[in-house]
Structures are given as structure tokens and as C-alpha cells.
Amino acid sequence: MKRYWMFAVLAMVVSAAGFSGNVPIPADADDNVPVLESFHKVIRQIWHDAWPKKDVAMLRSLQPDVEKGIAEVASAQLPGILRERKTGWNEAVKKLQNAGSEYKAAAAAKDDTKLLAAAEALHGRFEGLVRALWPSIEEMDDFHSVLYMLYHYYLPKYDMEKIKSSTAELTKKMAALNAAALPARLKQKDAQFQAARVKLSTSVDALSAALKTNQEKTIKGALETMHANYQALEKIFE
Numbered sequence: 697m698k699r700y701w702m703f704a705v706l707a708m709v710v711s712a713a714g715f716s717g718n719v720p721i722p723a724d725a726d727d728n729v730p731v732l733e734s735f736h737k738v739i740r741q742i743w744h745d746a747w748p749k750k751d752v753a754m755l756r757s758l759q760p761d762v763e764k765g766i767a768e769v770a771s772a773q774l775p776g777i778l779r780e781r782k783t784g785w786n787e788a789v790k791k792l793q794n795a796g797s798e799y800k801a802a803a804a805a806k807d808d809t810k811l812l813a814a815a816e817a818l819h820g821r822f823e824g825l826v827r828a829l830w831p832s833i834e835e836m837d838d839f840h841s842v843l844y845m846l847y848h849y850y851l852p853k854y855d856m857e858k859i860k861s862s863t864a865e866l867t868k869k870m871a872a873l874n875a876a877a878l879p880a881r882l883k884q885k886d887a888q889f890q891a892a893r894v895k896l897s898t899s900v901d902a903l904s905a906a907l908k909t910n911q912e913k914t915i916k917g918a919l920e921t922m923h924a925n926y927q928a929l930e931k932i933f934e
Contacts, residue, residue: 729775729829732829735766742815752812766792781930784829791821791824796818799814838873839926842865843866843922843923843926863900867900870897874893889929906918
């Protein structure tokens with residue numbers, strides 16, 4: 697399963713992953729991070745219940761849950777499919793920890809103004825943590841779910857049957873990604889996004905052409921290029 701977070705409301709929607717058939721999906725291909733789900737419940741109480749009402753008593757009562765949730769997030773192990781986002785995750789965790797410390801200090805000092813500000817900052821840092829793991833648009837996540845299996849499972853074994861079927865699937869995912877538009881909050885990144893997307897799309901086509909050569913070196917080279925181009929596209933949102 698894949699997880700998409702709509703940050704404006706912090707609501708989580710679960711949708712089917714980009715796999716077909718009855719092929720078992722390895723555990724590390726599931727991008728679920730359970731501690732984020734647990735901590736999201738606390739963040740939701742803070743942001744949707746306490747903060748709008750300026751209920752500082754509730755914010756103080758939630759401080760132990762905030763501290764516990766941040767500690768669990770900091771010690772969480774990311775699944776394999778998210779390994780390439782670990783650097784961004786680690787940086788976001790540090791920022792979340794700093795926000796948690798400010799929240800704790802404001803709660804202890806009984807400074808209502810600072811506590812409300814700290815709650816707002818904590819919410820923002822949580823959003824940043826989520827964005828560090830999951831791309832900003834669904835079509836990128838769909839593409840990555842197929843690319844992950846191709847690059848980390850099928851390429852090392854040079855399983856040509858699965859490489860070909862995955863490439864065919866990536867072609868479809870790329871068509872959807874090419875048709876996708878960035879949300880309004882990311883419009884300032886649109887020029888970078890479109891330029892990187894063109895490179896990725898071109899490299900998907902190049903991989904399809906490389907498969908027709910039946911030359912292992914050519915195919916592996918095309919795959920490496922495509923993977924690098926996806927990483928470049930993803931980096932735009934970091």
C-alpha cells in the first residue's frame with residue numbers, strides 16, 4: 697500500500713500501489729511508517745482541536761504525547777523503498793525535535809502566546825517530515841513504486857522478463873506523470889519540474905529502446921540514467 701498526505705487538512709488516504717497481478721510485494725516495498733500514523737493523531741488534536749480554539753490547557757496536556765511521539769519518530773527505521781529519502785528524513789526529524797523542545801519549554805513556562813506559536817511550528821515541522829518521505833504529487837509516487845522494484849530487485853538479478861514488464865508499466869506511469877500538474881502551492885517550482893520531467897520521460901523512452909538491443913550494458917546504462925533522472929526530479933521537492 698502507498699500513503700498520500702494532503703497537507704492542507706493533514707488527512708491520509710490509502711490507495712492501491714502500482715503493482716498488478718498476484719506477485720508478492722516484499723516487506724520493504726511497503727512505504728508505510730506506522731509511527732507517523734500514531735503521531736499524526738496527536739498532531740491532529742493539536743492543529744484541529746486545541747489550536748483553533750486557543751485551548752492552551754489542552755495543548756499543555758498533550759505535551760507528554762508530543763514528546764513520546766517525537767521520540768518514536770526519531771527511532772523509527774524507514775522501509776527499503778524510502779531509503780533514498782533518508783537524508784531528507786533525518787534533517788526533518790532534527791527540525792521536528794527542535795520544535796518539540798520549544799513546545800515543551802513553552803508549556804512549562806506557562807507562556808500561552810509562545811505555546812500557541814510552538815504548536816503552529818510543530819505542525820509545520822510535521823508536515824515537512826511527511827514531505828521528506830512522500831512526493832508532492834501522486835503520479836510521482838505511482839512511478840516510484842514501479843521504479844523501486846525494477847531498480848532494487850529486478851536489475852541486480854538482471855531478470856529480463858520483469859525488467860521488460862516493469863518498463864512497460866513505467867511507460868504508462870510516465871504518461872500519467874506527464875499529464876500531471878503541480879498544486880498551486882508548488883507553482884514556483886513548475887519550471888524546474890517541467891524541465892526535469894522532460895529528461896525523465898526521455899530516459900524512459902531510451903530504456904524502452906535499449907531493451908530492443910538485448911545488450912546488457914546498454915540496458916543497464918539506460919536504467920541507471922533513468923533512475924538518476926527520477927532522483928533529480930524528486931530533489932526539486934526537497
